[in-house]
Amino acid sequence: MNLLYANDRQGQYPASWYAATATPLDPFERLKGQTRADVCVIGAGYTGLSAALHLAEAGYDVALIEAHRVGFGASGRNGGQLGSGQRMDQTGLEKMMGHEDAAKLWNLAEDAKNLVKSLVAKHKIECHLKPGIAHACFTAREVAQEHGYADHLRKTYGYDQIENLEADAFYEICPSPAYKGGTLDMGAGHLHPLSYALGLARAAQSAGVRIHENSVVHDIQRGTRVVVRTDHGQVEADHVILACNGYLGGLERKVAARVMPINNFIAATEPLGDDAARVLTRDIAVADTKFVINYFRLSHDKRLLFGGGESYGYRFPSDIAATVRKPMQEIYPHLRDVKIDYTWGGTLGITLKRMPYLARLAPNILSASGYSGHGVGTATHAGKLMADAIAGQAEGFDTMARVPAPAFPGGSALRSPLLVLAMTWYAMRDRLGV
16 A cells, blocks of 8 residues: 555645644646755655755755655654653663664754754744643652652753643643643643644745656666666766655655654544643643643644544544544543534654664665654654755764664564554553553
């Protein structure tokens, strides 16, 4: 199944609240005929847009090729949360990588957040970037663990932007009866993800990047100069960057073995008006501790944007609203009958370790993907790290590339059924409160 087309129409953004409220870009011409470039970037999400922008600003001639539209995939559909740290927490990274590399990974994650904030400011990207993500817990045990981890960040990494909240203090911010406390990270943030992607595209175009949409890459011929082919044209380049994430398909087997596409879903309610204060009393985002995570925030027009729900298989469910409404009403029972105006799904890439997979596939081919739901900052930063590596400054890229990235068991044929079994197990644990 080709996920580029399984749930979407060629060259069209999904009917999301993001697409309805973003300022659109005129379509870029598809790649036609033969052309040359210093670097060819495949995929115009955060990773590819950031890589292309930073390379162009460094003086490289860049061709950026996108199968649909810029920001079409997860970059234009996600929950918009700019989280702190890596996708795996620091205690896990310390055990896996040792304290020295774990500290480097923490610093790189802080660089990622700062990069997003600086790009938004530098290029005047109107994407409603705001500070604050609350991490919500369902049990007293989870609250104790969350507070202990926040204490560890303060003591070991000097991170003082996170506040421990007991049940009453958490309820004042997030008045849901489901949560028993948590933390509030004001160093993290949230934004309009599609507007951010389109802003990066505008900046890249202004920097001289040649952007081609509706140009599906079907072949990469390796060599001293790499040839990238689409149905209507080809690019010959000194370097190639793969930035396809969940939509890679069979373009590169080594990456496909380690990065698995999965789907996630979001609903946008009708504007809540004064009732928005019964959802959140501050303009922050929330993510909770369930394995099948719930994540949500209020939009600038006071809608609840709620992400969650389970779906197995690569096709979106026929009723996304019902899929998302179930966990939404568990968190906010009073919204049981609220009108839902928009629903959409998207495909992201995950890895076994839930850490991004950065790799040098050939001396002149780099790849970054598998952000596992932590891509707003990490994907943007991965693009810059690959641009830096091509320019001869590979320390950050090499640090990320040292993170273990085992292949999924069973290969491409069995990895999806095995994931279904695992997700079913964890979803059952969520429901039982284990």
